Amino acid sequence: MFTSQVVKDRAGQFYIICLRNQGRHNLAIQPETFYNTQASYQFVTSLQAPLGLWQNIASSNSFFSLQRWQNTNPSLSIEHYVAEVLVQGFVEVYKTADVQLLQQQSNQTRVKDSFGRGYQLQPAASLLLGNGNDIKQIRSKTEAELFIQKLSLDDDAISQLLKANNVNSPKPPSEALVSALIDGELVVSVLPPVRKPVSKTEFVEQAMTLNEPAPVAPSNHDKAAPVSNDRSDNGDAEALMKAAEDGTPFCEECENAKSAA
Numbered sequence: 001m002f003t004s005q006v007v008k009d010r011a012g013q014f015y016i017i018c019l020r021n022q023g024r025h026n027l028a029i030q031p032e033t034f035y036n037t038q039a040s041y042q043f044v045t046s047l048q049a050p051l052g053l054w055q056n057i058a059s060s061n062s063f064f065s066l067q068r069w070q071n072t073n074p075s076l077s078i079e080h081y082v083a084e085v086l087v088q089g090f091v092e093v094y095k096t097a098d099v100q101l102l103q104q105q106s107n108q109t110r111v112k113d114s115f116g117r118g119y120q121l122q123p124a125a126s127l128l129l130g131n132g133n134d135i136k137q138i139r140s141k142t143e144a145e146l147f148i149q150k151l152s153l154d155d156d157a158i159s160q161l162l163k164a165n166n167v168n169s170p171k172p173p174s175e176a177l178v179s180a181l182i183d184g185e186l187v188v189s190v191l192p193p194v195r196k197p198v199s200k201t202e203f204v205e206q207a208m209t210l211n212e213p214a215p216v217a218p219s220n221h222d223k224a225a226p227v228s229n230d231r232s233d234n235g236d237a238e239a240l241m242k243a244a245e246d247g248t249p250f251c252e253e254c255e256n257a258k259s260a261a
Helices: 037-046 053-060 066-072 078-088 099-104 124-129 141-151 155-164 173-183 202-211 231-246 252-260
Strands: 004-008 014-019 091-096 110-112 118-123 134-136 186-190
Touching (some): 004 124, 014 124, 066 078, 124 186, 155 173, 173 186
Antiparallel strands (some): 014 091, 110 118, 134 186
16 A cells, blocks of 8 residues: 655655645645646656556555546556646645655754653654654744743754754744744654663663573482481491401391390
8 A cells, every 4th residue: 555655856856745635744734736737747757756656656546546547548658647646636746855864864853842851843744754753733933932942942953953954044043943833844743752761770680680590400419318217227237337346147137026125
């Protein structure tokens, strides 16, 4: 199932292609407009599209059947079909910055407020790729100013933040960031909290438990021989020792009879 795809044209401009209304999180994000199939066809053929992209779009577009269109237009290519669905609005195209570059610069676009909560400021079009994070809604200039105030960023830090997101504005950094947030050029993605250990020794204790050797079962050689409490054993031993000293023969049955008497 086709979701979205980043492509680049021959001039180096990046676009995100997706099905209609798929992932449009912000009304400020507006797709490119194509008024006729000639203009849209020129656009489609200017893209450096990966192999199979147009076929994936066609198979996922249930609103405009490729098979029916081909039956009506047997001599036209699938690029003509994509040009048609662009004009009809079944497929949408959004301008974006270099997504790979934005990902490489993601550390420069992450901030924390005074409570330690993490956020990432990113171009609104990047939401079409779906990062799974919640979006902080900023609906007014006051909300934007309060949010920036909680971040405790100076003008240099804000300038770096805007530069990393390819936001160019003649306004002072703080005003430019407020405008970008209100206009929907930038959106605020709420980052998930980072898991921390409950105590300093939590991970150490866990590692020691995992590395603790299993108990070794005692071998047969380690087992103590059973101790006999039979008095006859002691008597026999004494009789044997005495017989050895005197040189007299020893009879076990005789000694047992004497002990019994």
